[in-house]
Amino acid sequence: MTFTLATWNIxxxxLREGLVAQLMTDEAPDVLCLQExxxxxxxxxxATFQALGYTHMIGRGQKGYNGVAIFSKMPIEEVGAADYAGLGHARHIAGRLSNGVTVxxxxxxxGGDKPDREINDKFGQKLDYLTDMRDAFHAARPEKAILVGDLxxxxxEDDVWDHKKLLKIVSHTPIEVEHLAQVQDSGAWVDVTRQDIPQxxxxxxWSYRAADWDTADKGRRLDHIWATSDIASAAxxxxxxxxxxxWEQPSDHAPVFATFDL
Structure with missing residues (x-):
């Protein structure tokens, strides 16, 4: 079967119920994963999303912060929700689709503003979270799985508007990139987006701070779709x-899509 999956930090x-409904109407992904x-x-x-065909939902909620949800046209069974780094935050949900794929x-x-865990607890929490992700996927090697989200x-270097200027900016520092690479290696994950768009x-x-985000185009690729190596070639x-x-009153993130033939 063929299905399309999307991820979006909303x-x-x-606040953006109407935008989610518009995306569901215009693009109609079979599975839509939301963060924040x-x-x-x-x-x-x-009810709004069910009326558009998204009759299945799993998630973890949190008042005013964080929160993740998966909306699906296909049946989905919750199979996990990990609290990596012991933060008590709603930051992960996993479900198994009716085709056997785990999402x-x-x-x-x-990670806060300063890339130094000695003076910025939030940066330390980010690194610890990634370390726990790495260890979890190393201990239980995933198969037939897709990993998405705002990572x-x-x-x-070409995931940011200026590699040299952002090397000391949280989200593109070498230590973060290395931690993410370890997560990817631990589960033999393939970056599906860059598999399809390699260059x-x-x-x-794109930050809200830019007066004209589109013209300035000072963006970063923070949102990802990965797949385990056994199904990555189907993407x-x-x-x-x-x-x-x-769009009007948008999220500062854009949705990322991929289609799988499985």
Missing amino acids: NSVR CKSPLDKIPV HNFYVPA NIAPR GNLYSW HSSRVLRHVRG
């Missing part, structure tokens, strides 16, 4: 929906 699912929902699960406008949806901590790291600048996030048609960043 930056408040209740900023809502308890019982406050998410599920991990992550919202990795942003809050742009790993490649060229590619971004999924295709990867794309970032850049124009969604220009």
